[in-house]
Amino acid sequence: MSNSPSNDARVDGASSPDSVARPSEPTASSESGSPSAAGRLAALRGQIDQVDSELVRLLARRDACVREVGGLKQTSADLPRIDQAREQRLLADWRRRARAQGLSTTLAERVLREVLDYSHRAQESLQTPGRARPGIHVVYQGEAFAYGDLAATRLMATRHPGEVRRTGMRTFAETFDAVRSGDADYALLPIENSVVGGIEEVNALLADSELAIVDEEVCEVRHVLAAARGTRVDQVRRVRSHPMALAQCHLFLRTLDGAETEPYYDTAGAAGSIAEARDKTRDLPDGLAVICSAEAAEVHDLEILARDVADDPSNMTRFVLVGREPEQPPPGVPTKTSLAVLLDHRQGALTRFLGDLSAASLNLTRIESRPQPRTPWQYLFMVDFEGGSSPEAVAKALENAQRHCNFLRVLGTYPMRAGRARHLEGAEVAATAVAADDAPPAPAEPVAATPAEPEAEAVEREPRVVVEVGSARIGSDRFALISGPCAVESRAQMLAAAEMVRARGATILRGGAFKPRTSPHSFQGLGVEGLKLLAEAGRSVGLPVITEVLRIEDIDDIKEHADMLQIGARNMQNFALLRAVGRTRMPVLLKRGLSATVKELLSAADYILAEGNRQVVLCERGIRTFETSTRSTLDVAAVAVLKELSPLPVIIDPSHAAGRRELVVPLALAAAAAGADGLIVEAHPNPVEALCDKDQALTATDLDRLVRELMPILKGQGRAL
Numbered sequence: 001m002s003n004s005p006s007n008d009a010r011v012d013g014a015s016s017p018d019s020v021a022r023p024s025e026p027t028a029s030s031e032s033g034s035p036s037a038a039g040r041l042a043a044l045r046g047q048i049d050q051v052d053s054e055l056v057r058l059l060a061r062r063d064a065c066v067r068e069v070g071g072l073k074q075t076s077a078d079l080p081r082i083d084q085a086r087e088q089r090l091l092a093d094w095r096r097r098a099r100a101q102g103l104s105t106t107l108a109e110r111v112l113r114e115v116l117d118y119s120h121r122a123q124e125s126l127q128t129p130g131r132a133r134p135g136i137h138v139v140y141q142g143e144a145f146a147y148g149d150l151a152a153t154r155l156m157a158t159r160h161p162g163e164v165r166r167t168g169m170r171t172f173a174e175t176f177d178a179v180r181s182g183d184a185d186y187a188l189l190p191i192e193n194s195v196v197g198g199i200e201e202v203n204a205l206l207a208d209s210e211l212a213i214v215d216e217e218v219c220e221v222r223h224v225l226a227a228a229r230g231t232r233v234d235q236v237r238r239v240r241s242h243p244m245a246l247a248q249c250h251l252f253l254r255t256l257d258g259a260e261t262e263p264y265y266d267t268a269g270a271a272g273s274i275a276e277a278r279d280k281t282r283d284l285p286d287g288l289a290v291i292c293s294a295e296a297a298e299v300h301d302l303e304i305l306a307r308d309v310a311d312d313p314s315n316m317t318r319f320v321l322v323g324r325e326p327e328q329p330p331p332g333v334p335t336k337t338s339l340a341v342l343l344d345h346r347q348g349a350l351t352r353f354l355g356d357l358s359a360a361s362l363n364l365t366r367i368e369s370r371p372q373p374r375t376p377w378q379y380l381f382m383v384d385f386e387g388g389s390s391p392e393a394v395a396k397a398l399e400n401a402q403r404h405c406n407f408l409r410v411l412g413t414y415p416m417r418a419g420r421a422r423h424l425e426g427a428e429v430a431a432t433a434v435a436a437d438d439a440p441p442a443p444a445e446p447v448a449a450t451p452a453e454p455e456a457e458a459v460e461r462e463p464r465v466v467v468e469v470g471s472a473r474i475g476s477d478r479f480a481l482i483s484g485p486c487a488v489e490s491r492a493q494m495l496a497a498a499e500m501v502r503a504r505g506a507t508i509l510r511g512g513a514f515k516p517r518t519s520p521h522s523f524q525g526l527g528v529e530g531l532k533l534l535a536e537a538g539r540s541v542g543l544p545v546i547t548e549v550l551r552i553e554d555i556d557d558i559k560e561h562a563d564m565l566q567i568g569a570r571n572m573q574n575f576a577l578l579r580a581v582g583r584t585r586m587p588v589l590l591k592r593g594l595s596a597t598v599k600e601l602l603s604a605a606d607y608i609l610a611e612g613n614r615q616v617v618l619c620e621r622g623i624r625t626f627e628t629s630t631r632s633t634l635d636v637a638a639v640a641v642l643k644e645l646s647p648l649p650v651i652i653d654p655s656h657a658a659g660r661r662e663l664v665v666p667l668a669l670a671a672a673a674a675g676a677d678g679l680i681v682e683a684h685p686n687p688v689e690a691l692c693d694k695d696q697a698l699t700a701t702d703l704d705r706l707v708r709e710l711m712p713i714l715k716g717q718g719r720a721l
């Protein structure tokens with residue numbers, strides 16, 4: 001009974017705030033009339049201690065009520081999850097009471113917001129039973145008492161009621177690896193700072209990783225200048241700290257006459273390094289100071305020479321918690337969503353993208369751009385937004401917005417911590433309106449996702465996708481010609497092939513470095529060495545390059561050297577590989593399987609699209625039929641059918657369909673006539689010597705003929721090479 005929330009009012013009354021708001025006359029002011037200042041101070045401090053212990057007792061009592069409320073909400077689905085109208089009333093009450101007591105309303109409000117924030121989190125973890133699992137392991141970059149550690153402590157205190165293990169690691173990349181390998185459940189990473197902005201390295205890792213953001217935390221960063229005991233500020237000659245911390249204290253550091261800065265991998269680690277030198281040599285490191293948290297300075301028994309040394313007093317860092325799987329925030333909890341977005345290059349794409357978010361009342365809270373490796377002047381946008389009336393509304397908005405993107409990956413949807421105070425104010429009107437109507441709370445059950453129409457098949461409304469590969473475009477009114485040898489065989493062969501195809505109008509150079517061969521005794525390709533030769537040949541003639549990927553493990557190497565990934569016919573339904581290339585932001589050529597239907601090809605494409613990568617080109621390369629006069633049977637009809645069903649560009653590989661040089665040109669012409677967006681054709685400077693598919697490789701003369709005969713067909717269609 002005493003824990004029931006209806007006792008709220010009595011809590012106030014019982015503790016008799018009046019009696020603690022103003023100190024009674026200290027008993028030390030004795031009848032003698034000459035109270036000693038020391039005595040008076042001791043008495044006042046005694047009173048403060050008493051009040052503090054009362055505050056803690058009351059907070060614990062409040063917390064018990066809150067948890068009981070959480071339990072009630074958990075068992076009765078019809079109770080509102082977060083009653084914003086009630087929270088508004090509480091805030092108003094606190095302000096009014098503070099004013100009546102002559103207390104700062106700002107103080108009262110700050111305290112209440114902190115208490116409410118804690119309560120929300122406590123209830124949230126009750127609503128998410130999985131979180132009580134004991135032995136959760138979270139990693140962060142730095143050492144104990146680094147800001148990452150302090151933030152982890154704060155977030156985990158309410159998020160996981162069980163015991164949580166925290167481990168500091170040397171680099172951000174190591175924290176990602178720890179989560180990926182299962183050594184840790186989560187990594188907590190600083191993503192942006194209110195003074196220095198986005199944290200580049202973490203954003204780069206997030207954009208490339210398959211991990212999901214599941215929560216966030218915002219921490220005040222209050223730096224101190226600390227040194228070995230006995231050091232004076234005017235003796236400081238060197239200041240060691242994390243480069244980010246040094247940057248945040250730039251103005252302060254200038255006041256330390258001539259002191260040099262010394263970048264170190266971690267703030268707490270810097271504090272530890274002084275302590276270690278001191279303990280080992282029993283010698284004070286000469287004029288060396290560090291910038292770190294007060295906690296780190298204290299734990300290493302350093303002297304704090306100055307506090308709050310950051311240039312901006314409101315120095316805050318936002319951290320994100322990443323795990324292996326996305327987690328659904330408890331219903332009713334205000335959320336934030338993070339995206340990595342590569343816009344397409346049509347004019348106004350950014351405006352239309354933002355327009356789609358705004359039309360769904362999603363509130364953009366961050367947009368940052370990062371340069372893209374290998375593609376100068378293209379930017380990956382890291383986007384955060386708040387809100388959305390329901391998960392379905394957010395999904396719908398993203399579906400619309402993604403039409404303007406080459407790549408859109410949802411990094412996670414998670415409970416909003418940063419900016420929540422602001423959110424509370426914004427919600428005031430809406431919440432009171434609901435209260436006035438006495439409208440029943442919306443059922444907060446997660447709605448089962450309706451099976452979406454396969455993406456690659458959603459047509460009509462969608463603009464046709466144009467895939468950019470370096471300087472080349474596939475799917476525009478320029479017919480794309482991809483050409484080169486089946487396999488990369490040698491430097492001389494590749495350089496000659498590159499010259500040969502470039503001179504005949506090819507816009508992308510092909511060459512297999514990893515070859516899927518029917519027999520294990522056939523030439524398997526030169527591997528990474530081949531990638532390097534291909535890249536060199538492409539550079540020598542200024543063409544982007546495409547190569548086939550056989551295994552997930554090779555993606556990183558290929559990413560470094562190639563501009564487009566090819567998924568071969570034999571891997572069309574290698575779903576793990578499809579997902580993996582879907583997570584890269586590289587254009588993908590997806591070839592139809594030897595016995596795959598058009599629908600199956602589109603479903604395979606969906607695997608790539610579902611990971612956020614929309615830069616997919618479909619390729620018809622011939623299928624297995626009873627016919628033996630050609631290597632495979634080219635299904636020209638598939639071009640028209642695919643174009644009807646999907647907005648993705650479609651190209652034809654006449655080489656593997658024909659299997660014989662003489663047939664390649666006629667099939668290529670048929671493809672162009674049927675409306676294909678381009679061709680991928682095998683060509684070799686000296687086919688007789690080819691190590692792979694020599695019978696179907698075109699010579700320079702054949703390529704000349706191909707181009708000559710293609711021209712009139714394209715012209716008739718209003719297209720060009």
Ligand code: PEP
Binds near residue numbers: 621
């Ligand atoms: C290739 O293009 O090198 C290739 C092996 O083709 P496919 O996967 O269509 O057989």
Ligand code: MN
Binds near residue numbers: 486682692693
């Ligand atoms: Mn081949």
